[in-house]
Amino acid sequence: MHKQYHLADYPIPDGFQIYRDRVPVMGLTMRKADAAAFCKGTGKQLALEREPSNRHDPNAIRVMGSWKGWFSRKERMLGYVPAEEAAKLVQLGLAERVRPRLLKTYLGTDGFVEIEFQIIGPKDLYRTFSPTPPAKSVTPVEAVFDIEGTLARLDTLTAFLKDEPKLTAKQLEKLRKAHSRETVSRMLETGETYGQASGAPAFLSMPEADFRAHLRSIDNDLAVQLEIVDKACRSYFDTGEIPAPYYPWRIAVILSKLKMKEREREFLACWCRHFAHGIGARYGELVKRAERLGVEVDPNM
Numbered sequence: 001m002h003k004q005y006h007l008a009d010y011p012i013p014d015g016f017q018i019y020r021d022r023v024p025v026m027g028l029t030m031r032k033a034d035a036a037a038f039c040k041g042t043g044k045q046l047a048l049e050r051e052p053s054n055r056h057d058p059n060a061i062r063v064m065g066s067w068k069g070w071f072s073r074k075e076r077m078l079g080y081v082p083a084e085e086a087a088k089l090v091q092l093g094l095a096e097r098v099r100p101r102l103l104k105t106y107l108g109t110d111g112f113v114e115i116e117f118q119i120i121g122p123k124d125l126y127r128t129f130s131p132t133p134p135a136k137s138v139t140p141v142e143a144v145f146d147i148e149g150t151l152a153r154l155d156t157l158t159a160f161l162k163d164e165p166k167l168t169a170k171q172l173e174k175l176r177k178a179h180s181r182e183t184v185s186r187m188l189e190t191g192e193t194y195g196q197a198s199g200a201p202a203f204l205s206m207p208e209a210d211f212r213a214h215l216r217s218i219d220n221d222l223a224v225q226l227e228i229v230d231k232a233c234r235s236y237f238d239t240g241e242i243p244a245p246y247y248p249w250r251i252a253v254i255l256s257k258l259k260m261k262e263r264e265r266e267f268l269a270c271w272c273r274h275f276a277h278g279i280g281a282r283y284g285e286l287v288k289r290a291e292r293l294g295v296e297v298d299p300n301m
Helices: 028-040 083-091 123-129 147-163 169-190 208-218 222-239 246-257 261-275 281-292
Strands: 002-005 016-024 045-050 061-068 073-080 099-107 113-122
Touching: 002 028, 016 099, 016 123, 028 061, 028 073, 028 099, 028 113, 045 099, 061 083, 061 113, 113 123, 147 222, 147 261, 169 222, 222 246, 246 261, 246 281, 261 281
Parallel strands: none
Antiparallel strands: 002 099, 016 113, 045 061, 061 073, 099 113
16 A cells, blocks of 8 residues: 655645635546556656546646656646536636645555545635635435446445554554654644644635535535545544544435345444444444344444
8 A cells, every 4th residue: 555645745835725624536547557656756746737628527637746767857737627627617617727636545455546635726816716605405315416436436435444454552653643743843834724634624614604605505416425535534643533424324324225135234334343433423323224234343442
């Protein structure tokens, strides 16, 4: 496994701020060899390039990666900015004004590759990008999303949690102290809030009314809930920060509504393997839900 966080190596330029906190590079599976080489390389840099000739999406924005080779720098296309984000940047005229800031690279022993970045842009244009959002209506559970890709990612996460060794209390304490030191150092360096510096999702910093509206808008979106849980679970093994229980609860509810009981059971079994004893009522409710599906939860965790 090859996992790195990179924000300390890429300070935010003067006059810039974070527009989006955690953005995945899409389409990495089509370019695994180049993505893996980028993850293992040194002197890594990202760049964004418009691709208006793309016949599937004229708003497409490519993510280009470069790194040091033996004799010269290598540059390859790694994937794309998520379509929704790309469309927003293009339509607002910001595509050429923002920059990517490398956040994380992950290369698993099973060949799974993940690259995440932040979108940063000029402070004086931030309100163009992110005005106060209106309340959104609740999305039905039958909302359109890439069901095959989403379920494949769910299965990958379930397998990851099943295979990953459980952390001891001593290991967790060590990870949390190191993460706290890193977060405080980043706050001092960049002027970010604790939530931003710790890598928490950007929506957690919304005003309360907007935050609640956002939660309602994603409640039945399996792909979005999974993205939140996937990142939080993988981050746990780096930081010791236990993932919040609300989002795995929504995953279980959505799977139940979709009549995917076996996937729900497997997911909850692997979730409870690591997080059954989180503090709070919702963690207990997840355990009870798992037990109703026949999962035996270890009482001595």
